[in-house]
Amino acid sequence: xxxxxxxxxxxxxxxxxxxxxxxxxxxxxxxxxxxxxxxxxxxxxxxxxxxxxxxxxxxxxxxxxxxxxxxxxxxxxxxxxxxxxxxxxxxxxxxxxxxxxxxxxxxxxxxxxxxxxxxxxxxxxxxxxxxxxxxxxxxxxxxxxxxxxxxxxxxxxxxxxxxxxxxxxxxxxxxxxxxxxxxxxxxxxxxxxxxxxxxxxxxxxxxxxxxxxxxxxxxxxxxxxxxxxxxxxxxxxxxxxxxxxxxxxxxxxxxxxxxxxxxxxxxxxxxxxxxxxxxxxxxxxxxxxxxxxxxxxxxxxxxxxxxxxxxxxxxxxxxxxxxxxxxxxxxxxxxxxxxxxxxxxxxxxxxxxxxxxxxxxxxxxxxxxxx
Amino acid sequence: xxxxxxxxxxxxxxxxxxxxxxxxxxxxxxxxxxxxxxxxxxxxxxxxxxxxxxxxxxxxxxxxxxxxxxxxxxxxxxxxxxxxxxxxxxxxxxxxxxxxxxxxxxxxxxxxxxxxxxxxxxxxxxxxxxxxxxxxxxxxxxxxxxxxxxxxxxxxxxxxxxxxxxxxxxxxxxxxxxxxxxxxxxxxxxxxxxxxxxxxxxxxxxxxxxxxxxxxxxxxxxxxxxxxxxxxxxxxxxxx
Numbered sequence: 001x002x003x004x005x006x007x008x009x010x011x012x013x014x015x016x017x018x019x020x021x022x023x024x025x026x027x028x029x030x031x032x033x034x035x036x037x038x039x040x041x042x043x044x045x046x047x048x049x050x051x052x053x054x055x056x057x058x059x060x061x062x063x064x065x066x067x068x069x070x071x072x073x074x075x076x077x078x079x080x081x082x083x084x085x086x087x088x089x090x091x092x093x094x095x096x097x098x099x100x101x102x103x104x105x106x107x108x109x110x111x112x113x114x115x116x117x118x119x120x121x122x123x124x125x126x127x128x129x130x131x132x133x134x135x136x137x138x139x140x141x142x143x144x145x146x147x148x149x150x151x152x153x154x155x156x157x158x159x160x161x162x163x164x165x166x167x168x169x170x171x172x173x174x175x176x177x178x179x180x181x182x183x184x185x186x187x188x189x190x191x192x193x194x195x196x197x198x199x200x201x202x203x204x205x206x207x208x209x210x211x212x213x214x215x216x217x218x219x220x221x222x223x224x225x226x227x228x229x230x231x232x233x234x235x236x237x238x239x240x241x242x243x244x245x246x247x248x249x250x251x252x253x254x255x256x257x258x259x260x261x262x263x264x265x266x267x268x269x270x271x272x273x274x275x276x277x278x279x280x281x282x283x284x285x286x287x288x289x290x291x292x293x294x295x296x297x298x299x300x301x302x303x304x305x306x307x308x309x310x311x312x313x314x315x316x317x318x319x320x321x322x323x324x325x326x327x328x329x330x331x332x333x334x335x336x337x338x339x340x341x342x343x344x345x346x347x348x349x350x351x352x353x354x355x356x357x358x359x360x361x362x363x364x365x366x367x368x369x370x371x
Numbered sequence: 372x373x374x375x376x377x378x379x380x381x382x383x384x385x386x387x388x389x390x391x392x393x394x395x396x397x398x399x400x401x402x403x404x405x406x407x408x409x410x411x412x413x414x415x416x417x418x419x420x421x422x423x424x425x426x427x428x429x430x431x432x433x434x435x436x437x438x439x440x441x442x443x444x445x446x447x448x449x450x451x452x453x454x455x456x457x458x459x460x461x462x463x464x465x466x467x468x469x470x471x472x473x474x475x476x477x478x479x480x481x482x483x484x485x486x487x488x489x490x491x492x493x494x495x496x497x498x499x500x501x502x503x504x505x506x507x508x509x510x511x512x513x514x515x516x517x518x519x520x521x522x523x524x525x526x527x528x529x530x531x532x533x534x535x536x537x538x539x540x541x542x543x544x545x546x547x548x549x550x551x552x553x554x555x556x557x558x559x560x561x562x563x564x565x566x567x568x569x570x571x572x573x574x575x576x577x578x579x580x581x582x583x584x585x586x587x588x589x590x591x592x593x594x595x596x597x598x599x600x601x602x603x604x605x606x607x608x609x610x611x
Contacts, residue, residue, distance in 0.1 A: 001485050279486070280458070285458040285490065
């Protein structure tokens with residue numbers, strides 16, 4: 001018999017209570033995995049989209065919610081003339097409720113711009129020109145909306161025919177409805193407006209040149225900002241909000257977990273007062289009693305963490321099959337996140353065990369002779 | 372029945388108490404009111420008295436489960452108050468046998484006996500072998516893997532006896548060890564304690580209110596109201 005056996009037996013003493021506590025921690029950790037994994041997945045999806053399209057610098061408005069506010073498309077001409085700009089394309093991106101799907105990405109792209117380049121036609125055709133009132137669907141968007149070539153998609157008050165289904169090579173692209181910029185501007189009442197101007201740089205542009213370019217854009221467009229594509233996700237206010245929300249909700253869940261474990265460990269210590277006194281009476285050091293309680297609570301946290309990660313992973317996979325989410329994001333359940341979640345659970349266990357451990361260390365062995 | 376205790380050389384003394392006092396609740400309860408005695412190596416001492424006489428409190432002091440309010444208690448010449456490692460004292464120098472057995476319910480007999488050995492440097496297999504040996508010595512070789520709930524009262528107390536001997540103590544402190552047993556099991560358990568004490572030359576200090584048990588001791592200390600009212604050799608002590 002090892003000390004670990006003693007720890008495990010302590011938890012098995014009240015299996016139902018231990019089980020319920022595990023469920024409590026698991027739910028908290030599952031929330032961490034799900035929320036953070038989805039927020040991170042969404043960020044990565046956007047990052048991959050920028051990468052696939054080949055965008056080097058993104059110009060957008062400073063303010064806005066999940067998506068930045070619209071601004072004048074005419075800025076594109078002035079930006080295109082700046083040094084080290086090889087190409088630009090204007091995009092109006094909107095998150096709209098489309099038929100049964102509560103939220104879908106609708107991307108209006110400058111006709112002939114490089115944002116169309118990487119779209120691989122799977123079925124049908126591309127719009128004939130920039131004025132054709134038609135859409136192509138990313139393959140996931142087609143699945144979610146259950147649309148095929150010839151069907152119509154209602155965007156705001158207009159019904160637009162689906163002329164093609166495309167593979168955009170990135171989740172966000174595949175989950176989007178794509179159409180010509182002027183058509184989306186007209187449909188959404190945003191004539192002459194865009195919310196992104198994407199820039200491709202001239203080859204071998206140095207970091208300093210890019211920084212200078214961003215400053216020049218800022219001079220032209222004081223309300224906006226130009227960001228290197230790799231920094232867009234990290235600095236976007238929308239993503240910051242999403243990240244903050246996911247972590248704050250997770251922290252709430254963790255606090256509930258802490259209270260649950262603390263309650264269990266306090267009950268354990270109260271119930272085992274005499275047992276602990278007997279252990280002290282037969283020679284156990286107080287430090288060993290403290291270690292026993294802390295190990296029990298840490299083990300409870302660890303097991304809760306493992307269960308929580310499993311529930312979180314399965315739960316997120318199930319969530320992403322829901323029509324309202326499918327195609328919108330691919331959760332980023334990387335080993336680091338899962339490891340962090342288990343680590344948080346262990347810390348939750350340890351922190352929860354501190355007070356009960358301290359209480360147990362204050363007991364006096366003479367109580368062993370009573371009762 | 373009793374004759375006075377002759378003075379022993381101090382080197383033979385296991386415990387020596389001088390003006391030992393214990394008070395509770397800011398002095399309103401005086402459990403020990405100045406107790407003087409010494410106990411020699413290998414003695415079998417019964418401490419008797421009615422409830423509230425202070426005998427269990429005295430046992431607590433001897434086992435370092437509690438600290439005296441005043442006076443001195445020495446173990447082998449060193450004051451217990453000066454020892455920083457009272458846990459080690461409890462683990463290695465004394466073995467406790469409780470009236471209510473106090474076995475840990477989620478551990479088997481062999482595991483219960485190993486519990487005190489965590490404070491030693493024995494390996495896992497050494498602990499296990501020693502526990503088997505001790506349980507065999509108390510006649511429970513067939514009950515090694517039984518949980519306390521599956522053992523009779525007498526068997527539980529025998530496991531507790533094996534546990535008290537886990538680290539080879541020189542002193543056994545027994546608090547009404549047969550108090551929760553029927554007469555048949557009482558005899559078995561008491562005979563076992565006495566036999567093991569004799570075989571291992573252990574000092575046995577046993578608290579009881581049962582004069583039948585006290586008669587088996589070599590020496591009887593009688594307490595009343597926190598004081599020793601008699602302390603002497605038991606002329607009628609039955610041979611082990």
